[in-house]
Amino acid sequence: MSTSDHDAYSRLEYTSTGTGTRTRASTVTSMARTTRGTAARRDGVRVLVTGGRALAAAAGWLGETVTPIGWLLAASAVAGIAAGAVLGWSVGWMIGVASLVLLLTAIPFLAGGYSYRVQFRVDRDAVVAGSDVTGTVQVVNAARRTALPGLVDIPVGDGLVETRVPFLRPQATHEETIAIRAAKRGVIDVGPMSVSRGDPVGALRREVVWPQIQTIHVHPVTAYIPSTGSGLLHDLEGLPSSNIVNADLAFHAIRDYVPGDARNHVHWKSTAKTGKLMVRQYEETRQSRIAVLIGTEAEGEYSSDDEFELGVSAAASLSLQAVRDGRELIVTTGAQQPELSRGDVIAVREIPTHGIRPMLDGFSEIDRSLRMTRLEDVARLVSQTADRLSLVFLVSGSVMPVQRLRTAGSFFDAESTVVIVRCEPGADPVMRRVGDVRVLTLGRLDDLGQLIARGALE
Structure with missing residues (x-):
């Protein structure tokens, strides 16, 4: 090999070796940059997530704390200051500064935490429609410092009762009595209660909710039915x-x-x-076995809510007397039909009859609405599932045609006495026979006892 060839080979080897070194260095540098870029992106995502959570928490706090009046003051402050700074309106400055001062003044009223123990009691959880229920609210300051005044909101059915709590020293107790009017039959839910604190203007408000709920059953008004009215109602031996x-x-x-x-x-x-x-x-x-069937269709049976309440009271009166006389009793109403159901689906609801209180609670929960099972379908199902019935009551309103009621009564065998109770407020009490069934027309609830006392079922 000549000297020139040797030099050329050396340069080639050196050049090749140098190129490989630069390639490895570039690879390491690229990997380091990629790692730093991934870490930076990860940190950026973490910051965004943390910031998003903080913003969500702040938005939630603002939504729970700032009232509509507070948002109005905030908007007035921003708009007023902007109008004063940009347009030079002195009135804008006055409105903006005044709104801002009101907002800042409201903040100290939210200082301090809640250390209340709140309890709500009612004197009874079951009443007859038209009665009153007395409730007692007890608030105890469990903190070691004096608690600022607050406001206790108590939802009562569809309404709201407010009770103000004054300054309370440590371990002090404040009690207040409220009256709950149970005007109509139904179920009244009392609660959940909430204790709130805010400024006098009502711009800011903090609230703590207690999940306690009291349920009050408002039973229907019932009438006395004499047990001597018919052997079907007082024969204990069968x-x-x-x-x-x-x-x-x-x-x-x-x-x-x-x-x-x-x-x-x-x-x-x-x-x-x-x-x-x-x-x-x-x-x-x-054995004397009685069935009471109540129509609950919103249309096609009753002309008004008063008429429906008369029907529920009549059915409750008959059922109550049957339980007191020791009868085997079945109480059935129509139930809400599933939206996608076909005509062969029959939805019913059975009222418990193992005691007076559970039965009356069940009557409190009865309601009428659309897509309820028709009374004829309820009667057909009861006739198929409950045999050996001695007496059957079909309770409906004045709108339901007598032919439909007769159809409902035709499902029961000939040994069952079928009585149709048609409720029509203001009508004269009448008993008549339509084919094999008896039809009682009630204008008032007391008419039911009078008709049975005169032997309407004999």
Whole structure:
């Protein structure tokens, strides 16, 4: 190899080696830059997330603290100061500064935390419609320092009751009594209560909510029904039917003995007289089982809310007397039909009848609305699932045609006495027969007891 070739080879080797070194350095530098870029992006995302959460928390605090009056003052402050600075309006400066001062003055009223213990009690959780319920609000300052005045908001049904709490020393107690008017049948939810604190202007407001809820059942008004009105209502041993059986309680007649008859049913006096075996024959007796069915359609049954309330009160009166007399009772109403249901779906609601209080609570919850199951469908379902019914009451309003009521009563067997109770406020009390069913027209709730006392069910 010549000297020139050797020098050329050396330069080539050096050049090649230098190029490789620069490539590795560039790769390391690029990786370092990529790592720093990823970390920077990660930090940027973290900052954005943290900032977003802080902004959301601030927005939530502002939404809970600033009232509409406060937002109005803030807008007035911004607009007034802007108008004064840009347009030189002195009135704008006055409005803006005054609004800002009011907002700043309201802030100290929010200072300090809440250390209240709040309790709400009612003297009774079940009343008859038209009565009053007394509630007691007790607020205790559990802190070690004096608590600023506050306001207790108590939702009562669709309304709101406000009670002011004065300055309270440590461990001091403030009680206040409120009257709750239970004018109509239904369910009244009292709560959840909230204690709020704010400035006199009402620009800022802090609120703490207690989740306690008291439920008051407002029972329907009921009328007294005499238990001597019909044997169907006061026979504890059961009702004799037209079915003849070989063993029961109600004696019917004596017949000739046939193979298979029980020896203990042999009537020995008749046997001695006739010279051949004679046995007793009985009428089958039924336990008095009563069903009360109530229509709840918003249209096509009742003409007004008063008429519907009369129907609920009549049904409750009949059911209450049946429970007091120890009858086996079934109370069923129509329920809300599913929106996508077909005609073969029957939704019903059964009122509990194992006690007077649960039953009346169930009557408090009855309501009428659209897409309720028709009374005829309720009757058809009850007739299929509840056998051996001795008495069936169908309660409806004056709008429902009698033909529909007769159709509802036709689902029950001939041994069941079907009574239709049509409620029509102001009408004269009338009892008439339409085919095999009895139709009672009620103008007032007291008419029900009078019709039964005159033997309307006999």
